[in-house]
Amino acid sequence: MKRDCLYIIMPAYNEEANIGKVIEHWYPVVEKIGGESRLVILNDGSKDGTYDKICECMEKYPRLIGINKENEGHGPTILSGYHYAVESGADYVFQTDSDGQTLAEEFWQFWDKRQSCGLLIGYRRGRKDGLSRIFVTKVLRLVLFLAFGVWVKDANTPFRLMKASQLDKVLKRIPDGFNLSNVLMTVIYEKHHLGVQYIPITFRPRQGGKNSLNMKRIVGIGRKSWSEFLRLRRSI
Numbered sequence: 451m452k453r454d455c456l457y458i459i460m461p462a463y464n465e466e467a468n469i470g471k472v473i474e475h476w477y478p479v480v481e482k483i484g485g486e487s488r489l490v491i492l493n494d495g496s497k498d499g500t501y502d503k504i505c506e507c508m509e510k511y512p513r514l515i516g517i518n519k520e521n522e523g524h525g526p527t528i529l530s531g532y533h534y535a536v537e538s539g540a541d542y543v544f545q546t547d548s549d550g551q552t553l554a555e556e557f558w559q560f561w562d563k564r565q566s567c568g569l570l571i572g573y574r575r576g577r578k579d580g581l582s583r584i585f586v587t588k589v590l591r592l593v594l595f596l597a598f599g600v601w602v603k604d605a606n607t608p609f610r611l612m613k614a615s616q617l618d619k620v621l622k623r624i625p626d627g628f629n630l631s632n633v634l635m636t637v638i639y640e641k642h643h644l645g646v647q648y649i650p651i652t653f654r655p656r657q658g659g660k661n662s663l664n665m666k667r668i669v670g671i672g673r674k675s676w677s678e679f680l681r682l683r684r685s686i
Contacts, residue, residue, distance in 0.1 A: 453485035454564070457540035457614075459531035460491045461524055462548040466498040469548055473507045473514060476546070476554050480513045483561075486539065489514050491548065492531050495521025525631040532621055540614045545632070547608040551654045559649060560611045568616070568645020571636065572609030574653040590633065597679040598637050598686075603648050605636040616644060623686050630675050638686050 458480060462469055473489070480487040493501040493516065504516035519530065528545060535543045542564055546552045552572070560570045574587075587604065594602050610632070612620075620638050624631055639646045 453483065453487075454541045455485050455539060456480060456483050456487040456542045456544060456561075457535035457538065458489045459528065459535055459543060459545045460489065460548050461494055461527040461531065462491050462496065462500050462504070463494040463521070463524070463527075464496045464498050464500060465548045466496070466500045466503055468550050469500055469503045470507060472548050472550050473504070473511065475550070477511050477514060479554055479557055487513060488538070488540075490517065490531060490534060491515070492517045492519060492527050492534075494519060494523070494527040522627065523629055525629040526627045529621070529624065529626070529628065529631045532617060536614050536618045536621070542611060543614050543617055544611045545608060552609050553652050553654070556609075556651050557611075563647070563649075564611060564613070566645065566647065567611055567613055568647060569636065569639040570611040570647050570649060571604065572607045572651035572653075573604045573648040574607055574609075575650040593676060593679070594633070594637055597676070598641060598683050600637055600640040602636050602640055605633045606630065607651075608632070609651050620644070625682075628678070633675075634679075634682070634686070641686065 458476060460476070465472070469491070473491070477489055480489045489511070491504050491514070493504060501516065501518050508514050508516055517534070519527070531545070532543060544557065544560070556572070563570055587606070590605055591602055594600060594605060620635060623638055624634055628634055636646070638644070
């Protein structure tokens, strides 16, 4: 009997301080699932030694794939990873980030429910990444309701499991290079009743390195995204 194939998609930008430990933390998941499962890390044009670290780890971990690409930003990089996973024959696609804020041991409750997804998405309960980030999430929830008429509990969580065959159809609705790709994806799953379930997860402080986003950039992204949301609300 063929084993389900999981691709974990993980974007990375200037994560030299974290990436080795994050790979060590998440690699056992694809190793345990086995088959053709892979951990895929997309280096988004890092200016430090992130990709060198990934290459070192690939020599040790045969299920690890490192992809080096030009800098596009978090959203477009995730989209690239999703397309790569679907085209590579994954049955399920899981996405998390490379900053060490999520816990691999909490993945298994998602995997146990994989046949019921849809989109299984982590709800960041008691999150530890700062009041400004929590505020942004609350504002985003309101913005999405105004733009699309859907109430999304936690739209941008980097902890989500999707069935690849369904994800392939959803990706066709997301413009290439869209900045808030995970947000728009969550809206599409909610709006079309594609089986969204929220599962509480732990969300720790960043485990090392420096966050590339600041409040000024977040506000700028928000303004641009509002215009794009209004443009897209009928087409999705």
